[in-house]
Amino acid sequence: MSQKKKTDNEEEALESALSPIVNRLIDKNFEKSGDKIASQMAPLIGGAIREQIKSQKDDIVDALYPVMGNMISKFVTKSLEELLNKINQQIQNGLSIEAVKRKFKAKIKGVSETELLLQENAAANIKAALLIHKESGTLLAKVENEQSTLSDADMLASMMTAIRSFVNDWLAADKEHQELGEIEFGGNKIIIEASGSSYLAVIVEGAAYAKTYDKIRHALEQIVLTYGESIKEFNGDFSQFPQNELQEQLKTLLLENIEEKEEEKKSTHPLLYLLPLLLILFFAYKSYEEYVDEELQEQIVSQIHEVPALSPFAIKVTVEDKNATLFGKVPFAYHKQLAKESVANIKGLSALNNEIEVVPTLTDPMQLSAQIAYLIKGVNLATKSNVSYNFDYQNLRLFGTMDSLEKKEKLLQELHTMQGIKSIKDDIVIASPKIETDIYFKKASSQLSKTAKEKLLKITNTLNTHDYPVKLQLNAYSDMLGSKKKNAALAQKRLDTIASFLKQNTKHTPSLKLQVLHQAPDGVDPLKNPDMARCVSINTLKEQ
Numbered sequence: 001m002s003q004k005k006k007t008d009n010e011e012e013a014l015e016s017a018l019s020p021i022v023n024r025l026i027d028k029n030f031e032k033s034g035d036k037i038a039s040q041m042a043p044l045i046g047g048a049i050r051e052q053i054k055s056q057k058d059d060i061v062d063a064l065y066p067v068m069g070n071m072i073s074k075f076v077t078k079s080l081e082e083l084l085n086k087i088n089q090q091i092q093n094g095l096s097i098e099a100v101k102r103k104f105k106a107k108i109k110g111v112s113e114t115e116l117l118l119q120e121n122a123a124a125n126i127k128a129a130l131l132i133h134k135e136s137g138t139l140l141a142k143v144e145n146e147q148s149t150l151s152d153a154d155m156l157a158s159m160m161t162a163i164r165s166f167v168n169d170w171l172a173a174d175k176e177h178q179e180l181g182e183i184e185f186g187g188n189k190i191i192i193e194a195s196g197s198s199y200l201a202v203i204v205e206g207a208a209y210a211k212t213y214d215k216i217r218h219a220l221e222q223i224v225l226t227y228g229e230s231i232k233e234f235n236g237d238f239s240q241f242p243q244n245e246l247q248e249q250l251k252t253l254l255l256e257n258i259e260e261k262e263e264e265k266k267s268t269h270p271l272l273y274l275l276p277l278l279l280i281l282f283f284a285y286k287s288y289e290e291y292v293d294e295e296l297q298e299q300i301v302s303q304i305h306e307v308p309a310l311s312p313f314a315i316k317v318t319v320e321d322k323n324a325t326l327f328g329k330v331p332f333a334y335h336k337q338l339a340k341e342s343v344a345n346i347k348g349l350s351a352l353n354n355e356i357e358v359v360p361t362l363t364d365p366m367q368l369s370a371q372i373a374y375l376i377k378g379v380n381l382a383t384k385s386n387v388s389y390n391f392d393y394q395n396l397r398l399f400g401t402m403d404s405l406e407k408k409e410k411l412l413q414e415l416h417t418m419q420g421i422k423s424i425k426d427d428i429v430i431a432s433p434k435i436e437t438d439i440y441f442k443k444a445s446s447q448l449s450k451t452a453k454e455k456l457l458k459i460t461n462t463l464n465t466h467d468y469p470v471k472l473q474l475n476a477y478s479d480m481l482g483s484k485k486k487n488a489a490l491a492q493k494r495l496d497t498i499a500s501f502l503k504q505n506t507k508h509t510p511s512l513k514l515q516v517l518h519q520a521p522d523g524v525d526p527l528k529n530p531d532m533a534r535c536v537s538i539n540t541l542k543e544q
Contacts, residue, residue, distance in 0.1 A: 125205040126212075127188075129250045131223065133234055134197055140231065141246035145254050193217055195224045197232045202253065219253050292348065293319040300324055300343045307342050312365035312393040315339060315356065322350040329359045365393045368420040372396065375414055383407050387428060394422035401431040404466060432470050433462045437538045438521075439498060440531065443479070446493035448501065456498065459538065460505040471511040471541035474498060477521050479530040484518050491516045494536050513541055 128144035183190045191202045193216050200220045204212060223246060224231075230242055297319040304310050304317070313335065315328035324343070330336055336356045344352060369391050376387050376398075385407065387400040396415065402408045408428055415424055437459060439452045448456070463470050476491035495514045503509050520526040520533035 126202060126253050127205050128203045129219075129253050130201040130203075131246055131250060132199055132201060133231065134194070134199060136236065138234070138236065140198060140234065140241070141243050141250055143247055143250040143254055191216055193220050195220055195228075197228070197234075198223075215253065219250065222252075223249050289321065292322065296322065296324065296346065296348055299346050300326075303343050303346065304339060307338065309366070310335060310339055310342070312369065312391070314393065322348060323353065324349055324351070325353040325355055327355050329357050331359060331365075333358050365391075365420070368418065371418060372415070372421075375411075379407070379411050387411070394420060395425075396421050396423070397425040397427065399427040401429050403431055403433060405430050405468060430466075430468070432540050433466065435459055435462065435470075435472065435538060435540045438535045439494075439538065440535045441494055443481075443530070443534065444490065446490060446497050448497060453501070456501050457505065460502060463502075463506045463508065463510055466508065469508045469511050471513070472502075473513050473515070473537075473539045473541045475515050475517055475537045475539075477517055477519060477524075477533055477535055477537070479526045479533040480518070480520060481526070481530065487518060488516050491536075498536055498538070511541075 126145070128142065130139060131141045132138070133140055182192060188203060188205050191204055191213065193200045193202070200216060200223075202216050226249070227242055227246060234241060297317055300317045300319070304315055310330075313328055313330050315326060315330075318325050318327070326339055326343075328339075330339070336354060336358055339356055340352065340354045343349075372389060372391055376389055379385060380387055383402065383404065385400065385402040387398060387402060389399075390397045398411075398415075402411075408426075408430065412424065412426065415421060437455050439448070439455060441447070441452075442449070474495055476495050478487040478491055480487065492514075495516070499512050499514065502512070521535065521537065524532045526533040
């Protein structure tokens with residue numbers, strides 16, 4: 001026991017003496033040969049990670065989550081911002097050639113422009129492809145396009161193997177064989193396609209569709225069929241391994257990506273994009289021509305209407321391709337020539353065709369208009385009528401009022417005898433005479449006084465000048481002395497007396513509306529002026 005204790009003491013003393021020296025040598029060697037040490041430790045990292053995942057999966061997840069979660073979140077945000085900026089820029093360039101091409105392309109494909117725009121910005125783009133050995137996690141071959149920023153493919157292969165092993169072990173809890181299919185991060189994803197001894201990890205930017213998955217499966221099938229045995233027997237020695245051939249096989253993924261874009265460019269002839277622009281220009285030119293023709297037509301019509309000698313005639317104008325044509329009928333060649341001369345100086349006309357027809361049988365509208373005006377003015381003065389007219393050559397319209405149907409018929413007969421009037425529209429109204437008279441009675445009497453009879457005779461004389469019955473309103477008022485019943489009976493007798501007188505002295509019995517009112521007229525106080533309250537008012541009844 002003493003000998004063993006002595007030996008332990010010597011070892012502790014030796015360890016205490018050499019430990020500082022060894023630590024300094026290790027630090028010094030690490031500073032000088034850090035790259036060498038890293039290269040020597042690199043092959044061990046993959047195995048260490050796999051062992052750590054097998055023994056302490058939760059610790060690995062907890063350790064990576066803060067870093068990976070934050071990194072993926074930032075990447076997703078950045079990718080979404082870039083996508084929105086691209087779409088906003090394309091929308092702002094709404095009148096660009098690219099926008100016209102996109103609209104036409106959407107019509108051909110039968111999709112909306114928004115869907116096509118999203119497809120363009122989210123199209124699948126294979127950035128890199130890695131063939132990884134299942135057993136060791138060694139990177140067997142890799143290819144990447146010029147846009148890829150993959151710096152350490154070997155490290156990514158080791159990480160992918162570790163993650164794949166971890167996830168597959170977790171998924172295998174139900175004792176069924178399952179494989180990790182893909183890993184998404186922002187606008188990118190790693191699509192994993194596994195075989196017996198290897199698996200293919202393809203980094204894709206944008207949306208991956210069924211065609212993309214089929215292309216990856218086909219590439220792995222060709223690799224397995226051609227180099228399956230070499231991959232299965234791989235032991236870490238690349239000297240006899242067909243790595244270059246595998247890389248050439250993987251390049252087909254990138255080459256097909258390029259060929260698809262070139263094929264899409266070739267499939268659409270440049271003239272196809274030029275056609276919509278030509279159509280737009282054509283319709284714009286036609287619209288401009290129509291606008292010019294309309295402006296010229298308005299100028300010509302306005303110019304003709306400013307000539308008094310031409311205003312009675314219905315001269316029409318058409319303009320096509322700056323060529324104007326005049327249509328219509330006039331009584332003399334003078335009017336036809338006048339119409340042409342009035343518009344000949346309008347700027348912008350290429351040609352002027354005068355198709356106005358001269359009809360000698362037409363009456364000069366100026367003379368006919370003067371005759372109509374003279375006749376109507378004489379009728380208004382003679383009959384105290386109020387008749388007006390509107391003469392649009394050969395078409396006459398009459399409106400206003402007259403007090404006799406007979407006088408109206410005589411006027412129309414005279415107008416029909418005038419040559420040149422083709423149609424007459426009669427809007428003349430026979431106005432009822434204005435009658436406003438009050439007939440007063442003595443107390444308790446229904447007899448007409450001399451003054452009352454004179455007033456009624458004036459009314460009958462006025463009614464007899466009309467050729468139709470006139471409607472009259474008769475209201476009987478009361479002085480309100482005595483009973484209401486007696487006053488009502490007396491008022492009714494007074495109405496009957498006046499109605500009988502009017503019927504006996506008119507040739508057309510008037511239409512009478514009789515009303516008994518147990519009150520005095522408006523503005524009359526029956527206590528102060530009872531004589532004014534005992535009356536019957538006669539007024540012309542207005543048409544409803």
